[in-house]
Structure formats: structure tokens, C-alpha cells
Amino acid sequence: MATLPTATTVPAPRRVIGVDLDAPLPRLVADQTGSSAMVIGYRKGHPTGTLDVLLTDDPADATRALEAMQETVLADVQPVPDDALPSVSVVVSTVVDRVEDLDRLLDVLEHLDYPRHEVILVDNRVTLPDVDALPALLEGRAVRLVTERRPGLSAGRNAGVAAARGDVVAFTDDDVRVDPQWLRAIGSRFVTEPGLDAVTGVILPSELTTPAQIWYEAYYGGFSAERTFSPVTIVPDDVPGTMRHARVRAVAPDGSVRKHFAVYGIGAYGAGANMAYRRALIEDVGGFDTTLGAGSPARGGEDLAMFIETLWRGGRIGFEPRAVVHHRHRQTIEDLHAQLHGNGVGFTALMCALAAKDRRHLAVLARLMPLAAKVKSKQMLSRLSGRRDAATAVTNEASTTRIPRTLAYHELRGFPAGPAAWFRSRRRWRDVEAGRFRAEGRAPRR
Secondary structure (H helix, E strand, O other): OOOOOOOOOOOOOEEEEEEEOOOOOOOOOOEOOEOEEEEEEEEOOEEEEEEEEEOOOOHHHHHHHHHOHHHOOOOOOOOOOHHHOOOEEEEEEEOOOOHHHHHHHHHHHOOOOOOOEEEEEEEOOOOOOOOOOHHHHHOOOOOEEEEOOOOOHHHHHHHHHHHOOOOEEEEOOOOEEEOOOHHHHHHHHHHHOOOOOEEEEEEEEOOEOOHHHHHHHHHHOOOOOOOOOOOEEEEEOOOOOOOOOOEEEEEOOOOOEEEEEEHHHHHHHOOOOOEEEEHHHHHHHOOOOOOOOOOOOOOOOHHHHHHHHHHHOOOOEEEEEEEEEEEOOOOOHHHHHHHHHHHHHHHHHHHHHHHHHOOHHHHHHHHHHHHHHHHHHHHHHHHHOOOOOOOOOOOOOOOOOOOOHHHHHHHHOOHHHHHHHHHHHHHHHHHHHHHHHHHHOOOOOO
């Protein structure tokens, strides 16, 4: 059983507070719930940034820290009429192991501010428990239930897509809660930028009450990289279908290039808990890769694989900071270690899956490997030293969280395990498919 690291100071609970920057600033003081806070600034109901604030007995201290946030400006976006918005199917694949979280999520999804949307819940449990909480959870809800007994998040999401009626399919997870404007922000972005194939959004923590949650937030400085609140469009540099350079650029609304990076770094702008695709794109790709993702030996990577495939084909991905979900990070250090190990496994398993699908990835990865190794080594050395990762969006005197070296260790040891995990995953999926075909009296596909 894992224990809390002894060489690192265990952080106290940190409050997560939303602040309306257009209204008078609230009086924030230290109390029994914590002496620091992650403040999320909002304008017109949309987030503009975050700030770690040290709380004292004097509310003026927090006010001075927050005054800088009031200077942030939210760009005006023309509202899209309801009749112009695309129809959307929201897909949530679950193994029903977080019943309370799922209950709260469905409460919000049913009543989102959106004119034409449906909620599809995919029951992805391989076997059912003796006492099943799902029927009572769905009673009286306008939720379509789809059953997919083949294991893995990718299989569950593919089943949801197959049942979807919307022009756009949005995905989230059962351990998040979504903002009421989440779907409208996604649908509006597809309308205002019709050339997009996918839209991603911001993932914020819903709570920072345990050391594991605080360390995870400090470790990544966002869900999977630097958290930003500026909209960009991810555009491939190459001619569609070639990806000889495998480079993409993040383009701001004014046409300026905010960032230039390899296509494999797209995780900085999206994750499976907050993503949406045109249904036609998913169908053209052939769905999510069933050898990847939670519930498979590969542990993850299915969301990144779909992002990369979209860009590899010459598609475009819009990062929309107005589309917000709140993720409940793992609460225990044991679960956090397992998650980070899974992230390491999933990333190298993803590389294997990409190369198996298109051999051109091998040449690109070989060319990029020296630079990628240098960047990753620098990042890992920083994390192993216990320093806060430099990827944080905003820091001040409250951002003093020191990261336990065990976090980097568990992620690092996952990398070499990824290829073997992917081969096991591919073999398992073939066995699952063969069993299904035998049950249906058909010959397996070769």
C-alpha cells in the first residue's frame, strides 16, 4: 500500500473558487476549509484565467492578488442563433463505478442550454453486479441507454457513435461535471468556423481537497499541459494526406501563430473528457482505436490517437476555452500513481498503434526522437527534482507546491511498458472479436 511521500511537505486543502470579474470582488479569507485557493476568473459566465491565491485573515490581501485578473479581457463572440446550431449527441461511456458522480453529470446534461441535443449513456460493463444501480439512476431521465459488453472505453465510445443521431458527437467522462454553456460553446464554434473537424475545451479541477489532487494539478499545470484560455485553431503544416513533417501550428483568431509543435504534442490542447467531432469524421476514420484506452491493457491514448488521425488527414481542431468541464482528480496517492503509470504506458502504446496503422509514423518518430527525448528528459528532471513544473498558467506567492518525485517515477516507468501492453491489447481485442463472430456464426475478419 502506497503512503504519502515523507520528503515532500504534504499540502493543505486548497479551495476552488469561481469569481465573477464583472462584479465586486468577494471577501476571501482563510478559514477551516483552507488558507489558499485556486481562483477561476469569469466574465459573462466564461473563464478567463486561474490564479493561486494565498489567503490570510485580511480580505485585502486576496483582493490585491485578484485585481490583476480584472484586467483580463474576454473577446466578444457573436451569439449563434439556435436554428443555426448543429444537432449534438453527447456520449458518456461508463462502467458505473462512480454512481454519485454519474448522477450529478446526467442531471446537468439533460438540462444543458442547447436547442437540439440527446444524451447517450453507454453501459460498458463486461458483467453486471448482483445489485445494479443503473436502472434506478436512469429512471425518469431522458437518456438513451446503449449496451456494449466488449471491454474498453474505445469500444464504448464507438457504440455511442453508432447510436448517435446528431451531426456532432461530444464526449465527456463520468468523473466530470460540465458547465451549463458547455455544449453551446462547442456548437457555436463549429458554426463560426465551419472548416473544423473537432472542437476541444478547457478542463478545470472540480476540487483540490487532497494532496493527490493538488499534486496532480501542480504536476501538469493543467490537465495535460499548459492551461490556456485563448482560442486557437490547430492546423497541419503539410499538404493533406502527406504529413511529411508532422508539424502543426496553433493559430489565433487574428492569424498569428501562437505555437508550433509536432503533431504528437496535440494533448496540450485536448483530452477525452472534453472533445467533440463531426460524426462524419469519426465514421471516416473508423472510430476510436479499440486497442487503446481505459479498460484495455494499453491503459489510454485513444483520444490522442483520434486527434492525431484528424490532423494527419489534413483536418483542423478548434480549441475553445468557453467549453468548460470540471474534472475530479484522483483523490488518493495510490490512485494517482496508477493514473500516472497508465499515462506513461498509454503514450508509448499510442506510438505503436499509430505506426501499425501508418508506417510513415515510424520515419517521422525516428526523426523527432532526439528532440523529443531532450525535451522529455528536461521535463522529467524538473519533476524528479521536486520542483513545480514550468507549465503552470499563472503563478504567484501561493504557488509553492513541491511535487513528490514518486509522480515522475511512476510515469517514467510506464513508458517502456507501453509497447508490450499494446501487443497484449491487440491480441485481446482480436480474441474478443473472434469470440463474437463465433457466437454469431460468422467467420472472423482478417
